[in-house]
Amino acid sequence: MSQAQQSTVRNRLLASLSAGDYALLRPHLETVTLEVRDHLFRADQKIAHVTFPEYGIASIVADTGEGRFEVGMVGSEGFAGTSVVLGIDRTPHTCLVQATGEAIRIGSGELQSAMDRSPTLRAHLLRFIHTFIVQVSQTAYANAGYSLEERLARWLLMTHDRLEHDDMPITHEFMSIMLGTRRPGVTLAVQMLEGTGAIRASRGHITILDRDKLEHLAGQSYGFAEKEYSNVFALPIKRGR
Amino acid sequence: MSQAQQSTVRNRLLASLSAGDYALLRPHLETVTLEVRDHLFRADQKIAHVTFPEYGIASIVADTGEGRFEVGMVGSEGFAGTSVVLGIDRTPHTCLVQATGEAIRIGSGELQSAMDRSPTLRAHLLRFIHTFIVQVSQTAYANAGYSLEERLARWLLMTHDRLEHDDMPITHEFMSIMLGTRRPGVTLAVQMLEGTGAIRASRGHITILDRDKLEHLAGQSYGFAEKEYSNVFALPIKRGR
DNA sequence: CGACTTGGGTACGAGTCCGTACCAACATTT
DNA sequence: AAATGTTGGTACGGACTCGTACCCAAGTCG
Numbered sequence: 001m002s003q004a005q006q007s008t009v010r011n012r013l014l015a016s017l018s019a020g021d022y023a024l025l026r027p028h029l030e031t032v033t034l035e036v037r038d039h040l041f042r043a044d045q046k047i048a049h050v051t052f053p054e055y056g057i058a059s060i061v062a063d064t065g066e067g068r069f070e071v072g073m074v075g076s077e078g079f080a081g082t083s084v085v086l087g088i089d090r091t092p093h094t095c096l097v098q099a100t101g102e103a104i105r106i107g108s109g110e111l112q113s114a115m116d117r118s119p120t121l122r123a124h125l126l127r128f129i130h131t132f133i134v135q136v137s138q139t140a141y142a143n144a145g146y147s148l149e150e151r152l153a154r155w156l157l158m159t160h161d162r163l164e165h166d167d168m169p170i171t172h173e174f175m176s177i178m179l180g181t182r183r184p185g186v187t188l189a190v191q192m193l194e195g196t197g198a199i200r201a202s203r204g205h206i207t208i209l210d211r212d213k214l215e216h217l218a219g220q221s222y223g224f225a226e227k228e229y230s231n232v233f234a235l236p237i238k239r240g241r
Numbered sequence: 242m243s244q245a246q247q248s249t250v251r252n253r254l255l256a257s258l259s260a261g262d263y264a265l266l267r268p269h270l271e272t273v274t275l276e277v278r279d280h281l282f283r284a285d286q287k288i289a290h291v292t293f294p295e296y297g298i299a300s301i302v303a304d305t306g307e308g309r310f311e312v313g314m315v316g317s318e319g320f321a322g323t324s325v326v327l328g329i330d331r332t333p334h335t336c337l338v339q340a341t342g343e344a345i346r347i348g349s350g351e352l353q354s355a356m357d358r359s360p361t362l363r364a365h366l367l368r369f370i371h372t373f374i375v376q377v378s379q380t381a382y383a384n385a386g387y388s389l390e391e392r393l394a395r396w397l398l399m400t401h402d403r404l405e406h407d408d409m410p411i412t413h414e415f416m417s418i419m420l421g422t423r424r425p426g427v428t429l430a431v432q433m434l435e436g437t438g439a440i441r442a443s444r445g446h447i448t449i450l451d452r453d454k455l456e457h458l459a460g461q462s463y464g465f466a467e468k469e470y471s472n473v474f475a476l477p478i479k480r481g482r
Numbered sequence: 483c484g485a486c487t488t489g490g491g492t493a494c495g496a497g498t499c500c501g502t503a504c505c506a507a508c509a510t511t512t
Numbered sequence: 513a514a515a516t517g518t519t520g521g522t523a524c525g526g527a528c529t530c531g532t533a534c535c536c537a538a539g540t541c542g
Contacts, residue, residue, distance in 0.1 A: 062382045066461045069385055071378040086371040087364045092469050093378065116360065123328045129370070130327040136377045137312040137334065141303045143384035144310055144421040147528075171489060180385040182530065187491060203489065203538065220307045228333050388498075413520065423500060428521060444508065444519065487540075497530075506521075512514090 004031060004104060011052040011076045011104060013128055016233065021114075021121040028110040033102050034058070040080050040095040047089050049105040050081035056101015057162045059178065063094045069180035072136050073098070075162025077229065078128050084108045085115070085125045098178075099163060127232050135225040142221040143180075151179055152189045153218035156199065156206060161226070166208040193217065245272060245345060252293040252317045252345060254369055257474065262355075262362040269351040274343050275299070281321050281336040288330050290346040291322035297342015298403045300419065304335045310421035313377050314339070316403025318470065319369050325349045326356070326366045339419075340404060368473050376466040383462040384421075392420055393430045394459035397440065397447060402467070407449040434458065 006022045009015045014022065030049075034056045041047040043063040051058065058080045060072040071093065074080050083091040089108050106114075115122040142151050155178060159168055172190065176183040190206070193199050198213040199206055208214065215222060247263045250256045255263065271290075275297045282288040284304040292299065299321045301313040312334065315321050324332040330349050347355075356363040383392050396419060400409055413431065417424040431447070434440050439454040440447055449455065456463060471477050 062378050062465070064382065064461050064465060066386075069382065071381050082374065083371050086367040088368060088371050088473060091371070092375060092465060119357065126327040126367075127329060129374075130324050130329050130332070133323065133370075133374055133377060134333060136374060136381060137303050140312050140377060140381035140384055141305065141310065143381055145307075172491095173489070182532095183490085184492080184532095185529065188529095191491090201490095220305050224303070224305060224333060232329060412518085414518090423502095424520085425502095425522075426499065429499095432521090442520095483542100485540100485542085487538100489536105489538075491536075492534085494532095495530105498528085500527075501525095503523085504521105505523105506519100508519075509517085511516080 004029065009104065010054045011079075012233070013078060013124065014052050014104060017124060018120060021118050021124070024114045024118055024121065025106060025111070028106045028114075029104050030106070031102065031104055034097040034100060036097055036100050038097040040097070041091070041093075043092050043094045044090060047081050047084050047091065047108055049107055050079055050084050050111050051095075051103045051105040052076075052079045053162075054102045054104060055164070056097060056103070057099040057159065058095050058103075059098040061094050061096065063092070068094065068177070070178040071139055072132060073158050073162065074132075077162070078132065079125070081108070082129050082132055084111060085122075085129060087112070098174075099159070099169075131225065131229045131232050134228045138221070138225045141224070146219070146221040148179070148181055148185055149189045149192050150218055150221050152186065153193060153198070153214050154222040155179060156193075156208065157211070157214055157218055157222050160208050160211065160214075168206050168208070169204055170206050171204050245270065250345065251295045252320075253474070254319060254365065255293050255345060258365060259361060262359050262365070265355045265359055265362065266347060266352070269347045269355075270345050271347070272343065272345055275338040275341060277338055277341050279338040281338070282332070282334075284333050284335045285331060288322050288325050288332065288349055290348055291320055291325050291352050292336075292344045292346040293317075293320045294342055294344045294403075296405070297338060297344070298340040298400065299336050299344075300339040302335050302337065304333070309335065309418070311419040312380055313373060314399050314403065315373075318403070319373065320366070322349070323370050323373055325352060326363075326370060328353070339415075340400070340410070372466065372470045372473050375469045379462070379466045382465070387460070387462040389420070389422055389426055390430045390433050391459055391462050393427065394434060394439070394455050395463040396420060397434075397449065398452070398455055398459055398463050401449050401452065401455075409447050409449070410445055411447050412445050 040051050040058055053076050057073060057075045059070045061068040061070050080095045142154055172186045173183050176186045190201050194201050196213060198210045200209055281292050281299055294317050298314060298316045300311050302309040302311050321336045383395055413427045414424050417427045431442050435442050437454060439451045439458060441450055
C-alpha cells in the first residue's frame with residue numbers, strides 16, 4: 001500500500017491530474033504487481049478496483065463462451081475498469097494481464113466517491129473513455145477490412161507503444177488468441193513481417209527493428225485511435241524515451 | 242421547437258429520466274426530423290447537438306479516408322453524441338441517418354450544463370455509454386470471426402430492434418457499406434437468408450418473416466450487447482409493440 | 483541424461499470473400 | 513414510349529484464411 005507521490009507516477013492519467021485531484025485519490029491508492037494471466041476483473045462479476053498500469057499491459061477481452069478475443073488494450077496511458085467510471089461495477093468483458101508490470105489501483109467505491117467530489121477528476125477520466133471508444137472502434141474497423149499481417153502489425157505497434165523495450169516477450173499462440181485467428185496463421189504473418197526487416201522473431205520473443213516500416217505495413221489500421229488520444233490529452237500516446 | 246411532454250416521449254432514455262431531470266432539459270429540447278443521409282455530426286467537426294431518436298436509426302461510422310464503415314447504431318434506445326457527454330465536442334466518427342424518423346435534440350452546451358447540475362442525469366447518460374461500448378465491442382467481435390451471412394443477420398436484427406415494422410426499406414448497396422463488404426456479397430447472403438425463410442427480399446426492401454430463425458442464424462454475433470442493455474436499464478432493447 | 487512440456491514450422495484441401503465486370507429489372511422523368 | 517438512373521443478379525479467377533494434422537526444436541525437470 002505505497003501511496004506514491006504524484007511526481008514519481010508513470011501512469012499518464014494519474015500524472016496529469018491536478019495536485020488537488022491526486023490528493024483526493026492518494027489515500028486510497030495501492031500499488032500492485034501485474035503477472036501475466038492475472039485477471040483484473042472477470043465477465044459479469046463485480047469489479048473491485050479500477051487499475052492504472054504503471055508498466056505492463058492489460059487486455060480487455062470479450063468473453064462469449066465461443067472463445068475470447070481482444071477488443072482493447074491498456075497500458076500506462078489509461079486505466080482498466082471503464083464501466084466503474086460510467087457508474088456500473090460489472091461488465092460482460094474480462095480484463096487480463098498481457099504483459100507483466102506494475103499498477104496503481106483504487107477501490108471502485110472510493111473512486112466513485114472521489115469523482116462525485118471532484119468534477120475535474122471525473123472529466124479527466126471520462127475523456128480517456130472517449131479515446132477508449134475510439135480504440136475499440138478501430139479494432140472493429142481493422143477486423144473488418146484488414147489482412148492478418150496488417151492486423152498483426154497493428155497489434156505489435158500497440159503493444160510496442162505500451163512497453164519500454166523493443167524486445168517483447170510474446171508467443172505466437174498468445175497473438176493468435178488476441179487476434180482471434182489460427183496459430184499457424186500467426187507464424188506465417190510473423191515470417192512475412194520478419195522478411196521485410198521490420199521485426200525479428202525468436203522463440204517466445206518479437207523484437208521491433210524498424211518501427212516506421214511496421215507502421216507502413218499496418219496501413220490505416222493503426223494510428224487513428226492514437227491520434228485521437230494525442231488530440232484529447234495533448235500528449236503522444238507513446239511515452240518519450 | 243416543440244418541448245414535448247415527457248409522457249409522450251418515445252426515446253427510452255428520455256422517457257426513463259426522473260421528472261426533475263426531464264424538466265431540466267425540457268426548455269432546451271427541440272424536435273427535428275431525420276432524413277436518410279442527414280449527418281448528425283461529421284468527423285472532427287464540432288458536435289452542435291446531442292440527438293435522442295424517437296423513430297428511425299442513426300449510424301455511427303468510422304471515417305478513415307479509406308472508406309467508411311459502421312461501428313455502432315442508435316435508435317430510440319439511446320442517443321448520438323457520446324463524446325459530448327464525455328466532455329469532448331468533437332470525435333473522429335461521423336454520424337448519419339440510416340432510417341428516416343424523428344428525434345429530440347439538445348445543444349451540446351445546454352446538455353453539459355444540465356449534467357453539471359444533475360448527477361442523476363449524468364449517471365443515466367453515462368450508463369448508456371457503457372452499453373454503447375459493449376455494442377461497439379460486439380461489432381469488433383462479429384467482424385473478427387463471423388461470416389458475411391452471420392453478420393448480415395446480426396445487422397438486420399439490430400435494425401429490426403430499432404424500427405416499428407417488419408418491412409424495412411434497405412438496399413443491398415447500403416448494407417454492403419455498413420458491413421464493409423462487396424455489394425454482390427450482400428446479394429448472395431440475402432439469398433441465403435431468404436432461402437431459410439427467415440426474411441423475404443424485394444427491391445429496396447427486406448421483410449423479417451421469422452425473427453427466431455434469424456437470431457439462430459446470427460449465432461453468438463448477436464445478443465451480447467442487447468442483453469447488457471437489458472441488464473443495465475432493466476428494460477429489453479426492443480420496444481414492446 | 484532422458485522424458486516431458488511448450489513453442490514454432492509446415493503442409494494441404496476446402497471454403498469464403500474479394501475485385502471486377504456485365505447484364506437485367508424496375509422506377510422516374512420527359 | 514424512350515431515356516436515364518437505381519437496384520439487384522450473376523460470373524469467374526485469385527487471394528486469403530480456415531481447419532486439421534503432424535513434426536521439429538528448445539527449454540525444463542526428474
